[in-house]
Amino acid sequence: MDVKTLYTLVAIADRGSFAEAGNAIGLSLSAVSMQMRALEEELGMTIFDRSRRPPVLTDAGLAFTKRARDLLAHWESMSAALRREAAGGVLKLGSVHTCVSGVLPLALKRLQQQGHRIDIHLTTGLTHDLERAVYRRQLDVAVVTEPEVPRIDLEFLPFFNEEFVVITHVTTRGDSDKGVLETTPYVRFNRTARVGLLVQEEMIRRQIAVRSTMEIDTLEGVIAMVANGLGSSVVPGRGVENEFPPTIRTIPFGSPPLMRRLGILVPRDNPRAHLSRLLLDALTAVTTPANTPANTPAGSPASAPGAGRPKLARKG
16 A cells, blocks of 8 residues: 555545546546555555446445544654645535525635635525435535534534524605514515425414515525515525625615524535535635624624524524
8 A cells, every 4th residue: 555545545434436536646446446446455445436427435445534534644744745635626516505605705716715625516495405415415515504403323513693684665654573573574585494484384383474476496586586676585694795785785684684504504424524625614604793894783683693592592
């Protein structure tokens, strides 16, 4: 066993296939395959499950890859001239729609600016669908609202508590969230989404009676309807620059405001866990007060990421 073979193994884990690993480190597919066959014979263990396409790491392979990463880290620390050949990797990422139009692009841009060579394969969906995809290992990580029921083999790592706000047209009279919602048509966000369920539960708890005229699947669609004076809604305040059009004004939803906890959902055993950690660090960085836009209104989730925690009794 030599260091180059370990680099090849790590490249496969990071890139997700023998072919992609070969492209990253300058080896042919057959050369990569031969190296891994020789490594398995030398160790006397099955590192890859070749009944699947592309082959995936076995439990023994996952454990050995983790040890290989540690060994290579020590090896590289011995000389500043050594550089990892299999830098970067492929990250199969899922995200709820509200984060794709909010903090996720900021985090991915930060990763790019930091020089991390990560190829992002992005899928969007509802929290429960993304949770299922992570559980089935179809995704490496998903940016979601905190799951209602934890799974023992999945880990939720939070990075931000996000406030909900009532959005209404600037011509709407009144400053009470309940008053505005009950006296204007209600533009409902998809009730099958966890965001929609959270809002619905809070309305029932507070006995807010709304007249629902439409139900829309995307946050952008809801905002567009409200911006054109077609009603009011309750949405998560994403804390990004120019979050809402100038024809919209906001009112906190509740006192303290209703919150949802955002985080990443990852398998507990994942060969690309280090890439997920880089994503989590970037998401945390862009949602801290020092990195939020200067014109973010005081009291928004961007200016107070930990505010309103007592309201976070119900997960979603």
